[in-house]
Amino acid sequence: MNYTKLSTCSRIPIYDENPENMGELRIVLYGQSGQGKSTLGGIILGNREIFTSNKDSKKCHTEKKTITGQEVVVVDTPGLFKVGDDREEVVEEIKRSIKHAEPGPHVFLYVERFKEISQEKLDALKVFQDTFGKQAVDYTMVVFTTKKKKINDTIMEKTLKSLTRLTDQFQQRYFVFNIEDIEQQESQLAELLENITRVKNCTPHCYTSKMLQEAEEALKIRKKTKPKPEEEWRSFYDRCGLMGMAVGCAVGYFICGGELTPTTGAGVGAVVGMMLFVGIAFLGVLAKIKIQTCCK
Numbered sequence: 001m002n003y004t005k006l007s008t009c010s011r012i013p014i015y016d017e018n019p020e021n022m023g024e025l026r027i028v029l030y031g032q033s034g035q036g037k038s039t040l041g042g043i044i045l046g047n048r049e050i051f052t053s054n055k056d057s058k059k060c061h062t063e064k065k066t067i068t069g070q071e072v073v074v075v076d077t078p079g080l081f082k083v084g085d086d087r088e089e090v091v092e093e094i095k096r097s098i099k100h101a102e103p104g105p106h107v108f109l110y111v112e113r114f115k116e117i118s119q120e121k122l123d124a125l126k127v128f129q130d131t132f133g134k135q136a137v138d139y140t141m142v143v144f145t146t147k148k149k150k151i152n153d154t155i156m157e158k159t160l161k162s163l164t165r166l167t168d169q170f171q172q173r174y175f176v177f178n179i180e181d182i183e184q185q186e187s188q189l190a191e192l193l194e195n196i197t198r199v200k201n202c203t204p205h206c207y208t209s210k211m212l213q214e215a216e217e218a219l220k221i222r223k224k225t226k227p228k229p230e231e232e233w234r235s236f237y238d239r240c241g242l243m244g245m246a247v248g249c250a251v252g253y254f255i256c257g258g259e260l261t262p263t264t265g266a267g268v269g270a271v272v273g274m275m276l277f278v279g280i281a282f283l284g285v286l287a288k289i290k291i292q293t294c295c296k
Contacts, residue, residue, distance in 0.1 A: 023070060023071060024070070024071045024072075024073055024106075025070055025071070025072045025073070025106055025107075025196065025197065025200060026073040026075075026101040026104070026105045026106050026107075026206065027041075027044070027072070027073065027074045027075065027101075027105060027106070027107050027108075027109055027196065028075045028077065028097045028098075028100075028101055028105040028107075028108050029041045029074065029075065029076045029077055029108075029111060030077055030097075030108055030109065030110050030111065030128060031079065031080065031110060031111035031112055031124065032079055032080045032081050032112070032120065032121075032124050033078075033079025033080060033081060033082035034079065034082075034113075035079070035111050035112050035113050035145060036111060036113065036145030036179050037076065037077075037079060037111040037145075038051035038052045038054070038057075038076050038079075039051075039052055039145070039179050040109070040111055040143060040177060040179060041063075041074045041076045043179065043185065043189060044074055044189065044192070044193070045063055045064075045065045045072065045074055046065060046067075048179075050063055051063070051074075051076040054076070057078060057079070057082075058078050058085065058089075058090070058093065059078065059093060060075055060076065060077050060078070060093060060094075060096050060097050060100050061075070061076045062074070062075045062076075062100045062101070063076075067193070073101055075097045075100045075101050075105070077093070077094045077097045078090045078093050078094060080094075080124050080127060081120060081123070081124070087127075091127060091131055094131060095131060095212060098207070098208070098209050098212050099209070103208060103209075104206035104207045104208040104209065104211075105139065105206060105207050106139065106199075106200040106206050106207075107139055107140070107141060107196050107199050107200055108132070108136060108139055108141070108207070109140075109141060109142075109143050109196070110128065110140050110141070110142045110143065110170065111142075111143050111144075111145060112124070112142065112143075112144055112145070112163075112166070113144065113145055113146070114144035114145060114146040114151075114159060114176055115159065116158075116159055116162040116163070117162045117163055117165050117166065121163075121166060122165070122166075125166055125169060129169070130215075130219050131212075131215065131219075132207070132211070132212065133211060133212070133214060133215025133218055133219075134215075134218075135207070135211045135214070135215070136207055136211070136215070137169065137170055137171065138171075138202070139199070139206070139207045140170045140173070140199075141170065141173040141174065141175060141195065141196065141199050142166060142167055142170055142173065142174040142175070143174070143175050143176075143177055143192070144163070144174060144175070144176045144177070145177055145178075145179050146176060146177070146178050146179070147178065147179060147180040148178070149178065149180070149181050156176075173195075173199065175191075175192055175195055177192060
């Protein structure tokens, strides 16, 4: 079974690259900490420890090598979600990878472990989209790393199906790479580089600093227009309260008897109804949070 998939090109030529840089292949590695990203970068350059031995893992690390007559530049970025790291600082450093690959990378390798989809994977995807914007999609290929020499076809298909929420975002361009299979490493690498080159050859252009700036501006606009979480919750509780008042008012008015007048009953019903609906809404929120916590 072939575990590589590439879709057709869809980029629109935007940037005319200096002909002197056309012989280069510039790659930026992106992904969470502990996903095999740095190891993969080292394998591409023929030294699997060239990035993993880097003492300052919070900074971008650039290495070059001539492979089959072509200058290959690989930029390893800090891994996301590493315990103790400030996410904003990590993202700012990841942005600097564009300058490390000047005038810009031809390809982003989005590296993830070959495991079923998780919330952390989706969080990493959102960080990538927010950081580099929609234009980065056409310059990106997902590489799933694994250490298993043999993966059952059923498990392979099930895992790939689970990961479509990720691969769909990049037009189903992905590659499964076994970073521990030394015997097949050379053939795997040749196939990976061939696919990377195919992505690059979709157009002679690269992802640029201008595209990064546009992504930053788009994110600022989204943050300004998006309601704050506390405002969303306040609006939600207000709606629940109004609904409860309406229901309680109607019920209290029609079924009230004894000492209370229908008008008084309606008022009491409104208060009770409002408290009931808000209480139910609050319990619903707690239940949702509890379920999400248990499922992580």
